[in-house]
Amino acid sequence: MYPRLVIDLKKVKNNLDKTIKMVKGSGCSLMIVTKGCCADMEVYKLLEESDIDYLADSRIQNLKKYEGTKKGRVLLRLPMMSEADEVVRYADISLNSEIETIKRLNEAAAKQDKKHKILLMIDLGDLREGIFFKDEDEIYHAVEDILELSNIELYGLGVNLTCYGAVIPKKENLSVLVETAAKIEKKFNIKLQMISGGNSSSVYLIGRNELPEGINNLRVGEAFLLGDETAYSQMLEGFCDDAFTLEAEIIELKKKQSIPVGETGVDAFGNKPVYEDLGIIKRAIIAVGRQDVDPENLHPIDSEISVLGASSDHLILNVDNSRIDYKVGDIVKLKLSYSSLLRATTSSSYVERVYVN
Numbered sequence: 001m002y003p004r005l006v007i008d009l010k011k012v013k014n015n016l017d018k019t020i021k022m023v024k025g026s027g028c029s030l031m032i033v034t035k036g037c038c039a040d041m042e043v044y045k046l047l048e049e050s051d052i053d054y055l056a057d058s059r060i061q062n063l064k065k066y067e068g069t070k071k072g073r074v075l076l077r078l079p080m081m082s083e084a085d086e087v088v089r090y091a092d093i094s095l096n097s098e099i100e101t102i103k104r105l106n107e108a109a110a111k112q113d114k115k116h117k118i119l120l121m122i123d124l125g126d127l128r129e130g131i132f133f134k135d136e137d138e139i140y141h142a143v144e145d146i147l148e149l150s151n152i153e154l155y156g157l158g159v160n161l162t163c164y165g166a167v168i169p170k171k172e173n174l175s176v177l178v179e180t181a182a183k184i185e186k187k188f189n190i191k192l193q194m195i196s197g198g199n200s201s202s203v204y205l206i207g208r209n210e211l212p213e214g215i216n217n218l219r220v221g222e223a224f225l226l227g228d229e230t231a232y233s234q235m236l237e238g239f240c241d242d243a244f245t246l247e248a249e250i251i252e253l254k255k256k257q258s259i260p261v262g263e264t265g266v267d268a269f270g271n272k273p274v275y276e277d278l279g280i281i282k283r284a285i286i287a288v289g290r291q292d293v294d295p296e297n298l299h300p301i302d303s304e305i306s307v308l309g310a311s312s313d314h315l316i317l318n319v320d321n322s323r324i325d326y327k328v329g330d331i332v333k334l335k336l337s338y339s340s341l342l343r344a345t346t347s348s349s350y351v352e353r354v355y356v357n
């Protein structure tokens with residue numbers, strides 16, 4: 001069946017081993033983030049046998065699939081109040097920034113006779129989750145309140161960067177997190193076990209020896225899945241960018257002009273596309289679409305093919321420059337960037353998965 005996602009488990013294992021060596025070699029504990037592959041169970045088996053410390057995901061449904069794991073389970077997205085019971089049941093640690101939610105977690109943990117660990121998120125300027133680093137009073141108030149909850153353990157602090165604000169982790173901003181932790185420890189006479197210094201955008205600091213001392217955990221998804229650090233989008237040495245590839249079938253192959261005919265409005269997704277006049281070109285339509293991939297983040301392995309556009313179920317390729325004489329029914333192979341991998345694994349009713357060793 002096509003389209004299908006081909007998962008090369010040897011390459012996944014290569015990336016996993018390299019991630020472990022890099023992150024744990026720097027003295028940090030390692031959370032492997034599985035949301036980018038929707039908690040694929042074959043990938044999970046590799047993780048379970050490895051030396052990683054935690055399985056992390058933003059969706060509780062994915063963590064639920066890891067029942068029976070020997071690894072710690074971490075919920076990355078701030079819990080919804082309405083899912084407090086499930087969070088305590090299926091996650092050992094959750095990332096939090098709202099005291100009302102933390103109180104709900106405390107109640108749920110009391111009911112389940114558990115102690116639930118949390119990382120308090122500090123926003124260093126990326127403007128996604130966390131208490132803003134300049135609002136020191138709010139940080140201290142939150143800590144004070146958390147310390148009163150008998151079924152919650154304030155396990156440490158965390159930061160997330162390069163997600164909304166595209167802010168790059170540096171020695172300077174991450175040091176603020178370490179300093180904040182030190183101030184909290186002093187003020188409340190407590191020890192914070194974990195200072196979690198970010199995601200795949202932080203790993204480049206390891207190579208430069210610039211990860212501030214005191215950061216002792218990283219949460220890594222994309223670098224492990226696709227082999228790139230995400231601060232400057234560089235491939236990491238020895239990692240593979242093709243552990244996951246997509247195969248889709250050509251359903252139409254015709255020569256057509258490259259500019260639409262007639263007055264143009266908006267496309268199927270409400271955008272006003274710009275068309276480049278390439279004259280008459282050979283175009284292939286493959287049977288996959290925006291429901292399954294992000295056309296801007298797809299890379300045909302035949303580098304002489306380019307992506308012209310897509311609707312929900314059709315992806316249009318310019319195959320005019322290719323040396324390969326494609327036919328209807330042929331299979332086109334593509335590499336995926338993060339957003340395409342996320343969609344392809346989410347679209348599991350339509351995108352088959354095959355595993356190679």
Ligand SMILES: *Cc1c(COP(=O)(O)O)cnc(C)c1O
Pocket residue numbers: 033035036058076077095160198199200201219220221222223230
């Ligand atoms: C998604 C996510 C990560 C992992 O990010 P990558 O760029 O894939 O490494 C880490 N932390 C949080 C809070 C996340 O939401």
